[in-house]
Amino acid sequence: MATVEVAFTPLPAHVRTARLIATAVARRSGVDESVLDEVRLAVGEACSRAVEAHRVYCPQQPIRVALTGDGERFEVVVTDAAPAVEPVPAGAAGSGSDTVIDGLAVIAGLADDVRIGAAGPGTSIAMSWKQRIPPA
Amino acid sequence: MDLKLGHYDKDGIEVVDVEGEIDVYTAPRLRELLIDLVNKKNYQLVVNMEKVEFLDSTGLGVLVGGLKRVRAHDGSLDLVCTQERILKIFRITGLTKVFGIHNSVDEAIAERKADK
Numbered sequence: 491m492a493t494v495e496v497a498f499t500p501l502p503a504h505v506r507t508a509r510l511i512a513t514a515v516a517r518r519s520g521v522d523e524s525v526l527d528e529v530r531l532a533v534g535e536a537c538s539r540a541v542e543a544h545r546v547y548c549p550q551q552p553i554r555v556a557l558t559g560d561g562e563r564f565e566v567v568v569t570d571a572a573p574a575v576e577p578v579p580a581g582a583a584g585s586g587s588d589t590v591i592d593g594l595a596v597i598a599g600l601a602d603d604v605r606i607g608a609a610g611p612g613t614s615i616a617m618s619w620k621q622r623i624p625p626a
Numbered sequence: 627m628d629l630k631l632g633h634y635d636k637d638g639i640e641v642v643d644v645e646g647e648i649d650v651y652t653a654p655r656l657r658e659l660l661i662d663l664v665n666k667k668n669y670q671l672v673v674n675m676e677k678v679e680f681l682d683s684t685g686l687g688v689l690v691g692g693l694k695r696v697r698a699h700d701g702s703l704d705l706v707c708t709q710e711r712i713l714k715i716f717r718i719t720g721l722t723k724v725f726g727i728h729n730s731v732d733e734a735i736a737e738r739k740a741d742k
Contacts, residue, residue, distance in 0.1 A: 502651035509680075527711045534682050538650040589690035591683035591719055599718035 493519065493559055497552040500544030505537045508555055512566055519559025522622040529566070529619060532600040535593040536568035536615045543572035543612075563602075565618040569609045628652065630677075631659050639735050640668040645677035648685030656685070660692035660703075669701025672734045681712050686719060693725065702726070702741075704734045 494515045498504040512533040513526055521529060533555070540553045551571040558565045594615075598604050601617035608614075629652035630645040640663055648656060663671065673689065675681070693703040704726040707713060716722045728734035 502649070505650050506647065527714075530680070531682060531715065534649060534680075538682060538684055541650060589687050589694065591686045591690070593683045596683050596715065596718055 494557045496555045496557075498555075500541045500549055500551070500553055502538070502541055505534055505541060508537045508553075509534045512555070512557060515557045515559070516564050516619070519557075519564045520561075520621045521559075521564045521619055525619050525622075528600040529564070529617075532597045532617050533566050533568065535597050535600075536566075536617065539593045539615075540568055540570035540572070543570050547572040559621055562621055563618045564621050565616060567614055567616045569614040570612040571610065572612050574608055574611070574613050629655055631655060633659065633663065636672075636731070637735055637739065639670045639672055639738060641731055641735075642671060642673045643677070644673060644675055647680035648678060648688070649680060649682045650684045653684045653688045657688045657691065660688065660695065664692075664695045664699070664701075667699075669696045669699040670738060671696055671701070671703045672728075672731055672738070673703065673705050674731055675705055675707040675712060676709070678707070678709070678712055681715055683715075683719070686715065686721060690721070690724065702738055704728060704738060706731050706734050 494511065496508060496511055498508060509530050513530045516526055516529045537553065537555065544551060544553060548571050554569045556567045597615065597617060602620055603618045605616040606613065628646050629648060632643040634641055642659065644656065696703050706728050708729050716727065728737065
């Protein structure tokens, strides 16, 4: 069972909330302070990607974030319910003509381990980091 | 923290001050400002990111979009950033090779003037 589970409606404003929660839980779980920025950014990227996909395919469905610290690793799983077809780049919904930066590549550069898989009709992105301090 | 934006002219170059978080929620405001500046024929831009607390790939996309817009007019978009937490995302995405990244607004303007 996850330490903390969050579900939020696919609105860009809620991505910041998800980032704040992830950072707080990571800190509480004993993730090193030097890694918290990476957790914050990676979770933000995964949630932004999910929000954009939901806004296109299923705006009524919530996005789910599960955060777990097992003493050795801190893991965050972001699960969307959008059909796993062509990936929807961050910024696709109403972004005008901005260049699209691959959020998954950013996540891969930040997390110690990344696993991407199917989750029902959608996709889950599991990111994990080592816990360097015993959780409080 | 929300996003605060301001801009001013310095030596013929438009300096954009950005403060706060640039993410999927706030990036559209920065995009609108950059588009507005380009529409008003400001093609030499310096974006001061010294007070940016968070930047994600959506924000990077807006900056790259701004760069493309000014380059279409033979302009430039330089960045001022010394924060390691922000520079890291530029390195991960390889964008350190795309943007001129400077230590101060004065340095960015001086180097841009020297390139002319």
